[in-house]
Amino acid sequence: MKKRRMLFRMITASLLRRRSRMLVALLAIAIGATILSGLVTIYVDVPQQMGAQFRSYGANMIFMPAADSFTLTNMQESLAAIPSAELVGAAPYQYNTVRIHEQPIMAAGTEMADVQKASPYWLVDGAYPSHAHEILVGKNVAQSLELSIGNRVSVNFTPEDKTQMDSTVDFTITGILNTGGSEEEYVYISMEDMSELTGKSETVDIAEVSVSASSAKLQKYAEEINESSTAISANLVKRVTASETTVLSKLQALVLLVTVIVLALTMICVATTMTAVVSERRSEIGLKKAIGATDKGIIMEFMGEGMVLGALGGILGSFVGFAFAQFVSVNVFSSYISFRPLLVPVTIIVSIAVTSIACLIPIRSATSVDPALVLKGE
Structure with missing residues (x-):
């Protein structure tokens, strides 16, 4: 329990010390989570709404x-x-x-x-x-x-x-x-x-x-x-069902494509930010290794920072994403959508997963730090 508490204090202290960089990473994750949550909501609700719109064209x-x-x-x-x-x-x-x-x-x-x-x-x-x-x-x-x-x-x-x-x-x-x-x-x-x-x-x-x-x-x-x-x-009625299927399939494919692209960009942004953080903390990492820190401990610390950022960004993006989906639905389809509570944990889990994957390259760089060279100033 003491080790977990100490790890949590180290993670929060590290995040607070580098507020500007972490804020950029958090903003990128939140935007990615917003797009994910909003587009998934649209992906699920809009076909039903468009189906109702198609019904106005007849049987x-x-x-x-x-x-x-x-x-x-x-x-x-x-x-x-x-x-x-x-x-x-x-x-x-x-x-x-x-x-x-x-x-x-x-x-x-x-x-x-x-x-x-x-x-x-x-x-x-x-x-x-x-x-x-x-x-x-x-x-x-x-x-x-x-x-x-x-x-x-x-x-x-x-x-x-x-x-x-x-x-x-x-x-x-x-x-x-x-x-x-x-x-x-x-x-x-x-x-x-x-x-x-x-x-x-x-x-x-x-x-x-x-x-x-x-x-x-x-x-x-x-x-x-x-x-x-x-x-x-x-x-x-083939002309009605075929047209409806074509439109909905293309819309869902577009939503899926945009979601994948946004998540990829989020991953790149987080990876870039965490790589810069590792570069800044090379001396700190070298000192920790010199006094006995293991690669596992370094991995847990950086991965913990990424997961905390992912969770915070996912929570923020879940609710902002619903507002985004509601705005799109009202202005494009003239109808309101319902809030889906199950989408909140899904968005948080995906945000954490994306952030964790984005941290793999920076973590590899952190574990490869040679304390002897870093402490000598090389």
């Missing part, structure tokens, strides 16, 4: 019928394979050709609340239908039929079975859909209104599913659904 999984069609019950059973925490939204669609002003128009029955989750990029002038007998009209349809918000329109459906009578339901237009895509060629009503108009209940032609997960997980979920369901074929 990344499609449920297709394995046969002619499937039901809402089949859809809910398949969705059970996806964890609720990762399921952003799932919108079913039932398509039927109807007539508005005697013009054939494709109508889609869906759940409006689910559409807003699965396709948040939809721009609606007005409002989504929220009550019975309300309709959302695509921009192109509205222009061709000269329809506007608040108009009443009669929607007519002719069954394929000619023995059945046509059905007509009056709807109020609550919104005009503007997406710049094919969605503008459709009109949208609730599944209940579609059932009333066509007599088809719970039948689904396609479902768009938005899942906040990596491409590997998405592929796994799709395979599980295809194995367990005979009614549904789950397929990934």
